[in-house]
Amino acid sequence: MIEFRQVNKYYGDLRALADVSETIAHGEVVVICGPSGSGKSTLIRTINRLEEIDSGQILVDGIDIHAPDVRLDRLRSSIGFVFQQFNLFPHLSVLRNCTLAPIHLRGMRAAEARDRALAVLERVGVADKANALPSQLSGGQQQRVAIARALVMEPPLMLFDEPTSALDPEMVGEVLRVIRDLAHHGMTLVCVTHEMGFAREVADRILFMDQGFILERGSPREFFVNPQHARTRRFLADIRSPFPSD
Amino acid sequence: MTELIRNYGVYFLIGQFPHGPLGGLALTMLLGVAAVLLALPLGVLLALARISRRRLLHWPATAVVYVVRGTPALMVIFWAYFFLPALIGHKMGQVTTMLAALVIFNGTYFAEVVRAGIQGVGRGQMEAARALGLSHAKTLRWIVFPQALRNMLPSLVNQFVATLKETSLASIIGLQEVSFIASQVNSQVVVHPVAIYGALALTFFALCFGLSRLAHVLEKRVAVQRLELPQADG
Amino acid sequence: MSITGQFDFSVVTTGAYRSWLVSGLGLSLQLTAISLALSLPAAATVALMRLSGIRALRGLGTVYVEAVRNVPLLVHMMFWYFAMPELLPQSARNWLYEHDAESVCAVIALTLYTCAYMAEDIRSGVRAVPVTQLEAARALGFGFLSSMRRVILPQALRIVVPPLVSQTLNLWKNTSIATVIGTAELMYQAQRVETDSFRGVETFGVATLAYLSVSLMITAFATWFHHRFPARSP
Numbered sequence: 001m002i003e004f005r006q007v008n009k010y011y012g013d014l015r016a017l018a019d020v021s022e023t024i025a026h027g028e029v030v031v032i033c034g035p036s037g038s039g040k041s042t043l044i045r046t047i048n049r050l051e052e053i054d055s056g057q058i059l060v061d062g063i064d065i066h067a068p069d070v071r072l073d074r075l076r077s078s079i080g081f082v083f084q085q086f087n088l089f090p091h092l093s094v095l096r097n098c099t100l101a102p103i104h105l106r107g108m109r110a111a112e113a114r115d116r117a118l119a120v121l122e123r124v125g126v127a128d129k130a131n132a133l134p135s136q137l138s139g140g141q142q143q144r145v146a147i148a149r150a151l152v153m154e155p156p157l158m159l160f161d162e163p164t165s166a167l168d169p170e171m172v173g174e175v176l177r178v179i180r181d182l183a184h185h186g187m188t189l190v191c192v193t194h195e196m197g198f199a200r201e202v203a204d205r206i207l208f209m210d211q212g213f214i215l216e217r218g219s220p221r222e223f224f225v226n227p228q229h230a231r232t233r234r235f236l237a238d239i240r241s242p243f244p245s246d
Numbered sequence: 247m248t249e250l251i252r253n254y255g256v257y258f259l260i261g262q263f264p265h266g267p268l269g270g271l272a273l274t275m276l277l278g279v280a281a282v283l284l285a286l287p288l289g290v291l292l293a294l295a296r297i298s299r300r301r302l303l304h305w306p307a308t309a310v311v312y313v314v315r316g317t318p319a320l321m322v323i324f325w326a327y328f329f330l331p332a333l334i335g336h337k338m339g340q341v342t343t344m345l346a347a348l349v350i351f352n353g354t355y356f357a358e359v360v361r362a363g364i365q366g367v368g369r370g371q372m373e374a375a376r377a378l379g380l381s382h383a384k385t386l387r388w389i390v391f392p393q394a395l396r397n398m399l400p401s402l403v404n405q406f407v408a409t410l411k412e413t414s415l416a417s418i419i420g421l422q423e424v425s426f427i428a429s430q431v432n433s434q435v436v437v438h439p440v441a442i443y444g445a446l447a448l449t450f451f452a453l454c455f456g457l458s459r460l461a462h463v464l465e466k467r468v469a470v471q472r473l474e475l476p477q478a479d480g
Numbered sequence: 481m482s483i484t485g486q487f488d489f490s491v492v493t494t495g496a497y498r499s500w501l502v503s504g505l506g507l508s509l510q511l512t513a514i515s516l517a518l519s520l521p522a523a524a525t526v527a528l529m530r531l532s533g534i535r536a537l538r539g540l541g542t543v544y545v546e547a548v549r550n551v552p553l554l555v556h557m558m559f560w561y562f563a564m565p566e567l568l569p570q571s572a573r574n575w576l577y578e579h580d581a582e583s584v585c586a587v588i589a590l591t592l593y594t595c596a597y598m599a600e601d602i603r604s605g606v607r608a609v610p611v612t613q614l615e616a617a618r619a620l621g622f623g624f625l626s627s628m629r630r631v632i633l634p635q636a637l638r639i640v641v642p643p644l645v646s647q648t649l650n651l652w653k654n655t656s657i658a659t660v661i662g663t664a665e666l667m668y669q670a671q672r673v674e675t676d677s678f679r680g681v682e683t684f685g686v687a688t689l690a691y692l693s694v695s696l697m698i699t700a701f702a703t704w705f706h707h708r709f710p711a712r713s714p
Contacts, residue, residue, distance in 0.1 A: 312699075317688055317691055318667065321684065329680070407550070414555060425555060432562060440566055442563070450555060
């Protein structure tokens with residue numbers, strides 16, 4: 001589904017992505033984790049070209065997304081993206097947030113878009129808030145609406161950039177449950193997150209990044225039980241116990 | 247004072263109309279409204295050119311804005327008065343001249359207001375819209391502009407008030423707006439300059455202060471409406 | 481009127497015309513400098529009045545700012561030159577007319593007008609420093625005045641200087657309006673040269689260039705200040 005070939009990206013002198021090569025198969029659920037500044041958010045944002053790369057290739061469904069004849073907007077409408085800061089459109093109701101894209105991009109009729117959106121909002125558990133404005137919703141509800149907004153377009157691929165990092169702890173669970181539900185229905189998901197419990201339970205594979213490199217890649221079992229790199233071990237140790245051993 | 251009002255009140259309000267062109271306070275307000283209605287679209291175009299990444303649009307627009315904003319309004323009026331007729335090919339009325347000058351001058355100020363408004367909409371909004379697959383144009387139309395407009399409302403009203411005040415400069419080219427008429431009345435009456443110019447000042451104060459207050463009220467109303475639960479769906 | 485034939489800029493850049501324009505430019509710069517020097521402390525005072533805890537002072541400050549800002553500068557100039565002297569005792573009036581009344585009245589109008597806008601900018605600047613900064617300083621143990629001096633005012637200064645520079649730019653452009661009361665500044669001299677020489681493009685071109693040069697210098701200062709002393713948000 002997604003293929004990275006020797007991808008590099010620089011911010012000035014800083015190497016954000018270093019010779020990244022990886023393949024993500026159809027229906028796979030991949031979690032990307034790592035310390036701050038490791039390049040994980042940058043990597044996921046290159047998939048729909050919210051970030052541009054300096055060298056290398058990225059293929060989505062076999063198509064080179066940087067080819068000159070690529071229709072970027074068309075590509076993006078078939079990839080769902082969920083932001084850390086939700087980025088709902090504050091001047092539109094929840095329902096309108098979700099029907100905007102189907103109506104204006106797919107030419108769907110308003111009534112049909114409305115029904116489709118309500119069904120998806122029902123699925124994520126916020127259908128009763130359809131007519132409210134985003135500012136009237138809690139963080140967890142807003143993020144679920146953001147997921148619904150992306151889902152309405154029925155994308156084969158969904159990307160999550162730290163979807164729960166901006167949420168109060170008690171709302172993290174409701175969002176993770178929605179994402180887990182998507183995973184169980186066979187969607188291709190790539191999720192950048194710090195939620196290791198979620199990774200262990202839901203991911204097919206975990207990628208660990210540090211300083212722009214993918215250091216570790218493996219099934220959750222391999223990752224948690226037998227990490228190869230010292231850096232990975234240190235990361236896992238820091239997560240498990242916040243206080244450094246004396 | 248009452249005698250002044252009785253003798254010159256109507257003249258002050260509408261000029262020589264109907265025995266001549268419309269003037270006075272009526273002309274001031276008409277000029278102000280017309281100038282704003284024309285300057286705003288010009289401002290939007292200039293703002294879009296300013297933030298565009300295409301050099302052919304960006305540099306000329308930036309140059310125009312810097313030059314016009316570095317020049318006194320009075321100078322812009324003189325340029326319009328002396329040179330626009332030659333540029334266009336035939337004589338222009340005083341009102342048209344003044345209107346042209348006001349539109350050019352305020353267009354650049356609106357451009358800056360619009361530009362700030364657009365750039366004030368968080369980057370995340372743009373990203374979310376593009377990530378959905380909306381084109382640049384659609385993103386501006388449905389996501390950025392509606393939010394920018396709400397940000398810009400107070401500045402837009404401020405600029406309208408400023409435009410109304412600028413119409414007073416038209417008196418220098420002989421246009422019979424309200425300040426010109428005050429001077430005319432003063433040269434006839436001679437002995438009551440304080441009353442006459444005081445009345446002129448008070449008129450502008452009432453007009454401009456009133457508009458600012460109205461805008462303030464409207465702004466609060468708009469904010470409240472957005473918090474109320476809408477009845478219909480979508 | 482048509483613009484035919486050659487443009488001959490040397491007509492305006494030599495001889496008597498040149499000296500008229502140069503003296504006009506000189507007076508414009510003087511008006512700006514004097515008004516600025518008077519406006520700044522006055523504006524600081526008014527800003528403090530509007531921020532003070534005493535209701536009467538706050539009210540007075542607000543009345544001043546609103547009264548001045550809602551009336552066009554042209555009307556201010558007319559009032560101070562044509563109306564105000566009538567209110568003075570004869571001896572003061574004589575003194576005024578013997579001592580370049582046009583320039584004096586222009587400075588009074590410009591100072592009062594600019595001061596009102598600057599006062600607002602200073603007030604906004606001080607209020608823009610988050611109250612948490614003061615709390616943090618006090619929590620560390622600094623007294624109120626110390627906190628102001630070490631923490632609040634340095635931050636407020638960075639916020640306040642750009643809008644004040646912007647107002648200075650406006651002041652520079654506003655000096656052109658003094659032509660209406662006969663002050664022999666640049667705009668007045670330009671009109672005088674044009675009337676005498678019929679060289680509109682050259683005269684107004686040179687005058688515009690003069691205005692633009694100073695405007696650009698002021699803007700350049702603002703840009704430099706913004707780069708050297710950016711207002712960091714916490």
